Amino acid sequence: MYEFLKYNLEAGVATITLNRPDVYNALNNEITFELQAALKECKKNEEVRVVVLTGEGKAFCSGQDLKAASKEPNRSFSESIHTRYNPIIQAIRNLPKPVVCRLNGVAAGAGCSFALACDLVVAAESAKLIEVFVNIGLVLDSGSSYFLPRLVGSSKAFELATMGSRVSGKEAEALGLVNKCVADDQLDDAVKAYTDYYAKAPTKAIGMMKKMLNKSQGASLTEMLEYEAHMQDIAGASHDYKEGVNAFLEKRKPEFLGK
Incomplete structure (x- = not known):
């Protein structure tokens, strides 16, 4: 290839x-x-x-x-x-x-x-x-x-x-x-x-954090506080968030799919 x-x-x-x-x-x-x-x-x-x-x-x-x-x-x-x-x-x-x-x-x-x-x-x-x-x-x-x-x-x-x-x-x-x-x-x-x-981490959340850190290089605190709230809504709707919470409640290691 x-x-x-x-x-x-x-x-x-x-x-x-x-x-x-x-x-x-x-x-x-x-x-x-x-x-x-x-x-x-x-x-x-x-x-x-x-x-x-x-x-x-x-x-x-x-x-x-x-x-x-x-x-x-x-x-x-x-x-x-x-x-x-x-x-x-x-x-x-x-x-x-x-x-x-x-x-x-x-x-x-x-x-x-x-x-x-x-x-x-x-x-x-x-x-x-x-x-x-x-x-x-x-x-x-x-x-x-x-x-x-x-x-x-x-x-x-x-x-x-x-x-x-x-x-x-x-x-x-x-x-x-x-x-x-x-x-x-x-x-x-x-x-x-x-x-x-x-390879076993919550890839979607990590990708979003990478985007946030990139954005913060040229943004104000106020802008980043707003952006954090926006991104947290997206992360909170993800499969991996639900899996993370369930794993915590069930006292087991989470199995993240990166989604």
């Missing part, structure tokens, strides 16, 4: 693996469109309860494939961003299901942006995050100018962006760029701890 991705769905967990390991999963035209298609599949497939985004081999994603880009000297940067990269960031942020980044190696440029766009990031100690744009005279794109200052503050974001600093997994954890950093051989188990939870 995919040439440059691996896609696997098992027990509610959809794993999307960038699969160009020979070039550290650099992003050519084809892989970006395949990633858009895979994220659309995750959104429409009710069996998918949580998504894992990772990379094959030693890297997560090294960003734009500069060799491929050099073959298109007259390409429009803005057109490429609007058609290839922005739809991926929007798809991750708007997916009504949790997206976990399994950060298994270097995440540079747009690859770094992909990681930061995920809802949770679990990093290996050997992982590196690099806003590499400045090294070739470009500016942040794919959402990094949005995510960075919100995660680390304006001053640190300026430093990371303008110096192209290499941030290790442990440093990224301390800065709040990733949720957790673990030894390389513990990465799969650490990711599985999250996916085991989310």
Whole structure:
């Protein structure tokens, strides 16, 4: 189905693996469109309860494939961003299901942006995050100018962006760029701890909370109080709410269907 991705769905967990390991999963035209298609599949497939985004081999994603880009000297940067990269960031942020980044190696440029766009990031100690744009005279794109200052503050974001600093997994954890950093051989188990939870969680409520937290970035307290009331009406009519209450009353563990 995919040439440059691996896609696997098992027990509610959809794993999307960038699969160009020979070039550290650099992003050519084809892989970006395949990633858009895979994220659309995750959104429409009710069996998918949580998504894992990772990379094959030693890297997560090294960003734009500069060799491929050099073959298109007259390409429009803005057109490429609007058609290839922005739809991926929007798809991750708007997916009504949790997206976990399994950060298994270097995440540079747009690859770094992909990681930061995920809802949770679990990093290996050997992982590196690099806003590499400045090294070739470009500016942040794919959402990094949005995510960075919100995660680390304006001053640190300026430093990371303008110096192209290499941030290790442990440093990224301390800065709040990733949720957790673990030894390389513990990465799969650490990711599985999250996916085991989310695969059986009330997916509809979690998707709604994701939407609320996204909205809160540009809303007032008054607006959010109103929005919370609106969303709670929707959540209160869900199957999982009824199941949660019944399980509490019956003193048993709830069996959420994500509906």
